[in-house]
Amino acid sequence: MKLETAQVKNVLRNLRFRRGLVTAVVRDYQNKEVLMVAWQNREAVRRTLSEGKMHYWSRERKKLWMKGETSGNVQLVKAVYVDCDGDTLLYDVKQIGGACHKGYRSCFFRKLRNGKLVKYRKRLFNPSRVYR
Amino acid sequence: MKLETAQVKNVLRNLRFRRGLVTAVVRDYQNKEVLMVAWQNREAVRRTLSEGKMHYWSRERKKLWMKGETSGNVQLVKAVYVDCDGDTLLYDVKQIGGACHKGYRSCFFRKLRNGKLVKYRKRLFNPSRVYR
Numbered sequence: 001m002k003l004e005t006a007q008v009k010n011v012l013r014n015l016r017f018r019r020g021l022v023t024a025v026v027r028d029y030q031n032k033e034v035l036m037v038a039w040q041n042r043e044a045v046r047r048t049l050s051e052g053k054m055h056y057w058s059r060e061r062k063k064l065w066m067k068g069e070t071s072g073n074v075q076l077v078k079a080v081y082v083d084c085d086g087d088t089l090l091y092d093v094k095q096i097g098g099a100c101h102k103g104y105r106s107c108f109f110r111k112l113r114n115g116k117l118v119k120y121r122k123r124l125f126n127p128s129r130v131y132r
Numbered sequence: 133m134k135l136e137t138a139q140v141k142n143v144l145r146n147l148r149f150r151r152g153l154v155t156a157v158v159r160d161y162q163n164k165e166v167l168m169v170a171w172q173n174r175e176a177v178r179r180t181l182s183e184g185k186m187h188y189w190s191r192e193r194k195k196l197w198m199k200g201e202t203s204g205n206v207q208l209v210k211a212v213y214v215d216c217d218g219d220t221l222l223y224d225v226k227q228i229g230g231a232c233h234k235g236y237r238s239c240f241f242r243k244l245r246n247g248k249l250v251k252y253r254k255r256l257f258n259p260s261r262v263y264r
Contacts, residue, residue: 007247014242014249018191023169025157032164037155037220059150081240082249084232088169090240100216108213108222110146115139117146117214 001077002052011049016086017042021057026099029078029092035099036107040089052077054093071130073097098124101131133209134184143181148218149174153189158231161210161224167231168239172221184209186225203262205229230256233263 003011015022021039028035040048041057044064048055054067054075068074075093082089100107102123109121135143147154153171160167172180173189176196180187186199186207200206211224232239234255241253 001244003244003247010247011244011249023155025166025169027166034157034159034166034222037157037215080244082242082244083169083239084234084236084241085239088239090166102216104216107215107217107220109216110214112133112135112143112212112214115135115142117143 003049008046008049014086018087023088025090027092029094033106103127135181140178140181146218150219155220157222159224161226165238235259
């Protein structure tokens with residue numbers, strides 16, 4: 001999904017950036033599994049919608065990044081939802097490889113079970129071989 | 133789902149609060165629809181896990197609140213997932229009524245269609261009759 005410049009501007013007008021950011025919740029477009037949650041500034045949203053690949057703002061590194069720019073695990077945008085406040089976007093994406101930098105398909109690979117936090121998913125790849 | 137005090141403390145040790153907050157993504161425990169995204173401070177997480185009902189921190193009102201305290205639309209916790217960074221929790225809940233204060237089941241009732249943001253869900257209730 002790629003939007004025209006005018007369409008992107010129209011979406012941006014409906015958003016409410018807090019401290020310059022909106023929250024992005026990202027799901028697998030097929031099985032709707034939540035893959036990750038990250039942050040976007042205005043430019044990250046603009047690039048995501050115009051190029052059709054997920055871009056984020058790193059609060060720690062204070063820079064724009066495209067998911068997969070190092071790992072190849074890009075996220076192709078398939079659908080976009082906006083919440084009532086306009087400060088959170090929900091994206092359905094085609095995830096190449098895994099979303100999690102720790103090697104899992106989803107960042108939510110830990111679950112509470114009998115009151116304990118346990119890993120309940122298998123790792124897809126070895127992060128040290130993917131992120132150099 | 134209600135945790136013992138020691139179990140709650142153990143979960144809290146695995147979390148990484150940023151500016152005192154973690155992000156909470158909330159899904160319907162049955163169909164996995166994303167209902168809302170909100171924020172939690174340490175006390176909101178503690179109450180959520182020990183009482184089994186979703187509690188949040190309002191960044192605008194700067195106060196703790198329980199979902200449904202005014203509307204009756206409470207969220208009963210069924211499962212909890214924690215992301216790789218420990219700064220986002222994913223909750224599966226049994227949602228009574230609708231999650232959105234605008235009267236919808238989910239806060240994500242708007243979707244991009246042909247480049248335009250459109251409402252694609254029907255309202256469940258009239259907010260002015262529920263929030264007094």
